[in-house]
Amino acid sequence: MSEIMLQKIQDLEKRNDRAFAGGGADKIAKHKQNGRLTARERVEVLLDPGSFVETDRFMTHRCTNFGMEKNKVPGDGIITGYGRINGKLVYLSSQDFTVNGGSMSRTQANKICKVMDLALKNGAPFISINDSGGARIQEGIESLGGYADIFTRNVTSSGVIPQITAIMGPCAGGAVYSPSITDFVFMVENTSYMFVTGPDVIKTVTHEDVTKEELGGAVTHSQKSGVCHFTANDDKHCLLLIRELMNFIPSNNLDDSPTLGTKDSPDRIVEALNTLIPDNPKKPYDMLQVISEVVDEGYFLEVHKNFAQNVIVGYARMNGRPVGIVANQPQILAGCLNIDASRKAARFIRFCDAFNIPIISFVDVPGFLPGRDQEWNGIITHGAKLLYAYAEATVPKITVITRKAYGGAYIVMGSKLLRADVNLAYPSAEIAVMGAEGAVNIIHREKIAKAENPAAERAKLTAEYEQMFSNPYVSADLGYTDEVIEPALTRKRIIDSLEMLRNKRDTNPPKKHGNIPL
Numbered sequence: 001m002s003e004i005m006l007q008k009i010q011d012l013e014k015r016n017d018r019a020f021a022g023g024g025a026d027k028i029a030k031h032k033q034n035g036r037l038t039a040r041e042r043v044e045v046l047l048d049p050g051s052f053v054e055t056d057r058f059m060t061h062r063c064t065n066f067g068m069e070k071n072k073v074p075g076d077g078i079i080t081g082y083g084r085i086n087g088k089l090v091y092l093s094s095q096d097f098t099v100n101g102g103s104m105s106r107t108q109a110n111k112i113c114k115v116m117d118l119a120l121k122n123g124a125p126f127i128s129i130n131d132s133g134g135a136r137i138q139e140g141i142e143s144l145g146g147y148a149d150i151f152t153r154n155v156t157s158s159g160v161i162p163q164i165t166a167i168m169g170p171c172a173g174g175a176v177y178s179p180s181i182t183d184f185v186f187m188v189e190n191t192s193y194m195f196v197t198g199p200d201v202i203k204t205v206t207h208e209d210v211t212k213e214e215l216g217g218a219v220t221h222s223q224k225s226g227v228c229h230f231t232a233n234d235d236k237h238c239l240l241l242i243r244e245l246m247n248f249i250p251s252n253n254l255d256d257s258p259t260l261g262t263k264d265s266p267d268r269i270v271e272a273l274n275t276l277i278p279d280n281p282k283k284p285y286d287m288l289q290v291i292s293e294v295v296d297e298g299y300f301l302e303v304h305k306n307f308a309q310n311v312i313v314g315y316a317r318m319n320g321r322p323v324g325i326v327a328n329q330p331q332i333l334a335g336c337l338n339i340d341a342s343r344k345a346a347r348f349i350r351f352c353d354a355f356n357i358p359i360i361s362f363v364d365v366p367g368f369l370p371g372r373d374q375e376w377n378g379i380i381t382h383g384a385k386l387l388y389a390y391a392e393a394t395v396p397k398i399t400v401i402t403r404k405a406y407g408g409a410y411i412v413m414g415s416k417l418l419r420a421d422v423n424l425a426y427p428s429a430e431i432a433v434m435g436a437e438g439a440v441n442i443i444h445r446e447k448i449a450k451a452e453n454p455a456a457e458r459a460k461l462t463a464e465y466e467q468m469f470s471n472p473y474v475s476a477d478l479g480y481t482d483e484v485i486e487p488a489l490t491r492k493r494i495i496d497s498l499e500m501l502r503n504k505r506d507t508n509p510p511k512k513h514g515n516i517p518l
């Protein structure tokens with residue numbers, strides 16, 4: 001090597017070192033005090049070893065307000081580039097809180113947009129690791145423009161490539177809107193926060209005292225608001241969870257989901273299911289147990305685990321092929337559908353449909369949750385989201401009715417009446433307009449009132465109604481149920497159905513877009 005080339009390479013190394021130093025040793029030490037990884041360490045944990053290629057390492061901001069010309073760090077507080085997760089190409093950005101609090105400058109936005117454009121053009125997922133105080137205040141409206149460019153790309157890419165966000169620090173203002181457009185939001189317990197505006201501003205405007213944990217911590221967003229889909233104990237756990245999710249989802253909307261080999265036989269008979277559903281229809285049981293008995297190797301990645309637990313959604317494999325699972329949970333609110341459950345399941349179904357992931361539904365639903373609170377908050381509109389999502393989905397849809405499937409909730413939860421492909425029912429299924437007691441109280445009100453012994457009359461009429469309607473055979477007789485199966489056959493039949501539907505083609509009429517009741 002010539003002396004000149006050697007000097008040039010040494011100069012390059014110095015520049016690289018300057019970029020790698022981020023906000024400097026002191027700020028990095030402070031950042032790491034409470035267990036957080038640096039922006040670069042996060043990229044290393046997320047990606048397959050040695051696969052990361054950085055883009056725009058030397059870009060800096062052009063702001064001269066408030067002496068910012070003296071505050072320049074190569075890369076400007078964000079690391080962008082591409083790499084692989086389990087061999088699959090992904091594009092990413094990772095904000096460096098040690099550089100101006102990871103705040104969004106015009107330069108940061110340009111760097112992010114560049115990789116987002118590449119991700120869209122090349123049909124690969126985009127992962128954003130956010131650790132930012134929001135718009136860079138010194139740049140003012142320039143940085144708002146940057147956010148708008150990112151939001152636009154989030155929207156354009158929606159339904160074309162999967163978009164995933166990890167919230168790994170205090171994220172405020174613009175730093176929270178892009179995540180909520182993306183498909184999945186991950187948060188780290190005790191170190192990450194999301195709010196439109198923080199506790200100080202709230203105190204000034206509304207005089208309300210609230211801690212940042214209460215306002216926008218991982219618990220708040222995974223349990224109350226539903227903004228967050230997955231929570232993790234620490235940074236490393238969060239990044240490994242993203243890797244796990246990536247195993248189930250395709251690279252883009254034209255790609256097939258990643259299929260893995262499995263040792264679990266497609267013909268496995270699940271005897272346990274013959275005893276799992278209680279004889280007494282009022283007795284709860286754990287639908288998660290049904291799911292884990294049925295899916296490959298009992299492995300289920302639950303999404304939105306802590307939010308609206310009366311419905312369960314998540315990913316699993318059937319004979320090696322990824323499926324999305326939607327299920328009522330009789331243990332919580334008797335499995336009723338309410339506003340949050342409808343929103344949760346509808347968004348999940350739309351992701352599966354956009355990315356060609358078949359939907360398997362397990363149904364035990366007594367209806368929509370009644371009450372003033374639900375009505376005032378718009379259960380009609382929110383419940384309709386779920387109905388819309390199921391009806392609109394063109395991926396293979398297979399539904400297993402384990403017990404109750406009443407009224408509107410029966411129609412909504414993947415019934416054949418809403419374009420599902422296969423409806424299977426257990427002998428314990430009760431597919432009816434409503435539960436026997438409720439029905440009898442309405443249609444036999446006078447008869448019961450006039451009876452010598454109203455309680456005995458009600459019991460007799462209820463038994464008659466149950467005999468007539470609380471079973472799967474009326475629906476099987478009408479062809480609304482394809483097959484009544486012994487529960488032990490559930491796994492085999494779902495896999496048979498998936499095979500039967502392997503080449504399913506179904507489309508919706510051409511339109512600009514539908515008008516889902518938002």
Ligand code: HXC
Nearest residue numbers: 100101103132133134135136137147170172173174175198
């Ligand atoms: C410029 C910022 C910044 C920002 C933080 N910093 N946020 N610099 N613009 N938005 C800088 C700090 O000045 C500090 O610099 C360093 O980052 C670390 O910040 P600290 O406050 O010391 O850290 P911490 O105590 O952990 O608090 C973090 C924080 C807080 C909660 C994020 O910094 C904060 O509240 N920031 C402002 C949040 C906010 O209101 N953003 C909204 C912007 S408007 P030094 O040099 O001291 O280390 C917006 C609108 C977009 O985003 C709307 C689009 C729809």
